[in-house]
């Protein structure tokens with residue numbers, strides 16, 4: 130982090146007021162002092178590589194140049210990772226330094242994030258031994274090719290076909306229609322030479338559902354598409370410009386039998402199909418990534434909050450009192466209302482991620498012992514938390530951007546790009562509504578079990594408690610609010626269930642009744658997610674090892690999250706819990722008191738995310754607060770400022786002006 134010598138005086142004053150030790154917060158957020166040290170050490174090593182610095186901002190490059198620059202930097206970054214591993218005999222610590230280097234999305238994201246994990250998770254030990262060393266050392270580069278032009282959400286409807294030919298012991302891959310073309314996979318455009326292709330398996334004319342296959346699609350020397358492969362890039366998007374998303378189609382393209390990833394289902398030499406213990410295990414990589422996305426949401430909320438809070442401390446505009454100098458915009462309560470929820474939410478998502486990671490690890494361990502009891506709970510929880518956190522995080526980033534006024538609209542603030550990247554997660558790895566409806570299936574089953582008095586899984590056991598406790602009076606405490614959200618979820622689950630029953634009594638079949646109740650079902654899933662987020666984050670804060678000074682502030686943040694959402698969803702609470710109008714008025718006042726209480730620590734709290742200037746990549750958010758100087762410095766980098774008179778003056782403007790004289 131930079132020293133404070135050249136710091137903006139407002140930021141110096143803000144840091145002096147902080148009531149807790151920022152380093153303690155950093156160490157708590159990232160796990161330990163050791164973890165902080167190692168992460169910073171690795172970040173230093175990356176940032177020391179001169180070739181990773183951009184000569185001009187990426188926004189001035191063409192689509193093609195931007196991609197090429199992304200690949201260039203991704204390969205250098207990969208060397209730094211490899212060298213670190215060789216020197217320390219372990220992977221680099223978790224870090225976000227790729228953001229300081231690639232800025233947008235790495236063309237290798239899908240290689241590291243899904244190609245390698247799919248081989249590890251879906252391959253037999255022999256398949257892992259064949260492909261993992263090559264993939265991990267980047268002798269081969271891959272992606273995860275599942276989505277097609279015609280189908281993304283409903284993956285049983287995928288049209289890519291893998292037909293088994295027992296004579297040659299090969300699968301023949303085909304994309305028979307335009308809609309069957311793979312569309313979206315990151316890196317597919319021009320980077321990868323391999324992919325995991327998800328395709329419908331046919332043996333002797335019989336369909337056996339979708340399965341993952343490894344296909345080499347480009348020559349390793351020339352990088353030309355292999356015969357029978359049509360591949361390309363899909364063009365510019367809202368973000369993800371350097372992710373190199375692509376399309377892919379096969380025409381009678383043959384791969385050996387051993388290229389079907391066979392940890393779950395298998396195809397024997399003679400074409401016998403052997404079912405796996407659970408066909409949904411084929412969806413395993415998606416579950417893992419959904420868990421990871423909750424962690425990403427914490428990062429993006431922290432990044433946007435750091436930029437907007439620091440900027441708001443430096444920016445002065447208008448007066449609170451006419452007799453006083455222009456106020457820091459951070460002193461306006463409305464500004465605090467916009468920003469502090471982003472700071473609080475980052476902590477909430479972080480705690481939810483750590484909680485989900487534990488659940489994921491436990492279930493993976495159980496699956497390795499052929500125990501699947503907790504898989505449905507993992508799937509349902511990962512679906513709804515991914516759906517709710519990604520949408521909330523996108524809205525928080527946008528609110529932070531708006532809170533920076535006009536300057537938030539500048540690319541150099543890094544808030545527009547951050548919004549584009551954050552909001553993509555609402556769609557990828559399972560579209561929001563579709564995932565919430567998956568959770569709703571689980572909630573309906575849990576509700577039916579609750580009605581029968583059965584024991585429920587931990588994440589839904591509150592449904593049983595709520596059945597018993599619904600008449601207890603409301604309590605205006607954090608624990609009481611958590612219970613309140615559980616009552617809302619309980620009420621919405623019950624209402625959705627009863628709506629389905631109502632339609633069925635009217636003669637509708639279950640599927641139609643489900644569709645007619647689906648707005649309520651989605652809302653029930655959202656309420657369930659909110660109840661989990663509130664409970665998990667409050668418990669994490671209560672059980673944290675923080676010092677009293679830090680603990681006080683973390684509790685304020687957690688309470689801010691609870692009261693913010695109580696006030697946002699007060700209608701639901703009035704409907705489904707025993708909260709009263711008077712309770713809500715008390716909580717409204719409490720919320721405003723919390724904003725005021727957090728205000729002196731706002732800059733300390735975002736410093737506690739420990740995001741370096743290079744990661745923030747923002748004129749508005751740097752540690753030293755030199756906002757106006759950086760805005761001007763960045764503007765001067767515009768190619769239009771590299772010449773006094775642009776040629777368009779002579780070509781167009783002058784002729785136009787002269788014509789106008791005639």
Ligand SMILES: CCCCCCCCCCCCCCC/C=C/C(=O)SCCNC(=O)CCNC(=O)[C@H](O)C(C)(C)COP(=O)(O)OP(=O)(O)OC[C@H]1O[C@@H](n2cnc3c(N)ncnc32)[C@H](O)[C@@H]1OP(=O)(O)O
Nearest residue numbers: 242281282283284409412418420421489508557558559570
């Ligand atoms: C912990 C460590 C974390 C480390 C993190 C690392 C992170 C790395 C980051 C990397 C970033 C990567 C960037 C990603 C870029 C984007 C990539 C992509 O988008 S890839 C494509 C993603 N596509 C999707 O997500 C598709 C969404 N659709 C589906 O998943 C499915 O079609 C569906 C689940 C919506 C429906 O499937 P279907 O087979 O039709 O099932 P049913 O609805 O009929 O349900 C039947 C039954 O199955 C259960 N089920 C469904 N899925 C699962 C599952 N994954 N696991 C367990 N069980 C599952 C479902 O609940 C039903 O159960 P039932 O008891 O019958 O109700």
Ligand SMILES: Cc1cc2nc3c(=O)[nH]c(=O)nc-3n(C[C@H](O)[C@H](O)[C@H](O)COP(=O)(O)OP(=O)(O)OC[C@H]3O[C@@H](n4cnc5c(N)ncnc54)[C@H](O)[C@@H]3O)c2cc1C
Nearest residue numbers: 274275276280281282313314315553556557558559560562
């Ligand atoms: C930036 C980005 C990167 C991506 N990277 C990859 C990748 O690397 N590999 C890959 O394979 N894919 C990738 N994808 C694709 C992504 O996984 C899909 O776009 C996503 O799963 C959504 O599917 P869809 O586009 O078919 O949306 P659709 O399902 O067509 O959604 C359109 C609308 O229909 C609604 N809808 C659909 N089904 C239902 C239903 N059953 N009930 C109610 N409403 C429904 C949705 O709610 C939504 O409102 C990426 C996508 C993006 C945006």
